[in-house]
Amino acid sequence: MTIIRRYWIHVVLILASITFVGPFIWMFLTSLKTYEETIQVPIVWLPEQIQWVNYQIVNEKFPFLTLYFNTVAVVLATVVLQLLIASLAAFAFARLQFPGKNALFIIMLSLLMVPGQIFLIPQFQIIGVRFNLIDTLTALVVPNVFSVFGVFLLRQFFAAIPQELEDAAKIDGCSSLRIYWQIMMPLVTPGLVALGILTMISSWKELLWPLIVNQSIDKMPLSAGLANLIGEHTTYHEQVMAGAVISVLPMIIIFAFFQRKFVESIAQTGIKG
């Protein structure tokens, strides 16, 4: 590789990293400004005096610890239950023979073609009113444990497993459930990790549903709590950004630790969240 080519690659990479890191730095810098500095024209890049007080203000406005806890609990529960349910369905669609299988699968896939907002009001009527789950963390988990996309994704992984493995297990007397759990699940781990990560990200940043179904701030995840800082006429951008910094910190830390897995899993599926 010539030196010039290597040089260009680096220029491109540096530009790309600035594009990706830029918003984070901007968020952090804005969180340290005064309100007036955030709306100045032309843009004020650096705060004249660092305003750590913004962090104190949002911290007083929101029970961040509770919001964190809610988010983590909801995300974990959603991920675990979704992986379990989606993998069971995917296993059935990929490996079991039953009448109407393909028709059923196509009907299910058709749900993917409809924008999720359409389900909002019926979903509220079922989960909020019928099941009486308004203002509970359960209401945030239940609608997301069923994922058509997850079933679709995992089905491809299950389908790719050689038939011989299943046959061998059958000869040894395995039931379908045992084949699913002991033979197949370990083999689809990359798929499970990919789906788990995608679900985690989408569940972490979910906004509209928590705002619709829940009311008290101590039953909200971080995303919905932060949205409350956005006013109709005036938004204190510095407070929103301080809150955003606080809420993305754990994600950044998790990413730093599991970076390799993230990249691997996305490379495996070719899908990004």
Added chain:
Amino acid sequence: MFKKLSAAFLALALTIVMGPVTPTAAAEKEITLALWDEVQKPIIQQSIDKFNVKFKGKYKATIAQTPWGEFWTKLDATMPTNKTPDVTWMNVFLPKYANGKVLEDLTPYIKKDKALKMSAYVPGRVAAFNYKNAQYALPKGMDAVFVAYNKAIFDKYGVAYPRANWDWTSLNAISGNLARKMKAAGATSEYPIAMELDLQPSSANFLHQDGADFLTLDKTKTLAATPQGIATFQKVIDLMNTGRMAPYTVLSETKASDLFISGKAAIIFVGSWKARVLETSSIGKAKQIGLVQMPKGKLNNYSVAGGLGYAMAKNSQNKAGAWELIKFITSQQSMTNEALNGIEFPARADSQGAYARGFQNIDPSVILAATKTAVPYPHNGNPASLTPLQNAIALAYSQKAPLAETIKSGAEATQKLLDDLNK
């Protein structure tokens, strides 16, 4: 070890999330108040706290805040069910919810309640929440549009401040004078005038002042495409094209109020909802902000005014408590507190005096005077019917399409929708 720990943690998370809902002691009946504004919430909470003390053992009210962007979606989802908020903020969208039969008609409550004096509220605001002879909300506050100017910029260029009772001729003269001097000084990022492209603090006022209303008071017609309406848009475009107002490209990128507070615009048309921002800005604190009524158009200088009200959900499970809450938060005591804290210009006369006391840096008497002559904000509660005309106005200001044809086709589309609605 790690596996066991994470399994235990997972189990804990699942139990907490899926665990049974612990019932609260139900001695007090709960009342929920839905609102969207983060800035107003802490002050309204003070009134709610007093309400809860007064009705201790009987009712307990809580605020359910949902940001503006999701507020109406949530209302649409919850109001038809028995999980609706009992009391909600209401604005010009009232007809939609009244037609949807999810709001309680408050007329019988008002008639029965001998202690409630409806005359305490500004009549225009009471009328704004009266739909097909039913009163659906008690008014909270009202707003108005006025002009703010940056004295420092005027002084720098040696131009006299706008005077009370000015008109568009003097607006043209003053802004022309500023434009010339700014150009001579090479100040390319300074503008004599800035305005919001949003209709409420700008075009809706100009149209009414010229007698070419965006929407007539009876909400059946738009006069925007009349020769006078076209002339009104033309005078705004002229301001842009002669350097007297920031160009469309700037106004579509940056809020006029941000330009003004940054010291980049000498004059802005601004709504009273921004009064607090003006008061606490650094140019405000330096006593550099002057306020004056809007310049007189062909007919008058009246501003359009909106305002919120408190409505009750038809599906509320506790209507008696909801009614008590509505009365309490629109009472003289509660509204005076909101006025003192500068979050609202009250829609009750006996609380309005307190508003002035909330300001030290800008002159609230101008805002007060603007509310006296204000006319209702032109809206029929059906955003979809007004969108074609709103889009046409934005397109006309961008000057990417010819003015008269653009406005005419937008107005025709809106008029057709209005006619369908009023059949």
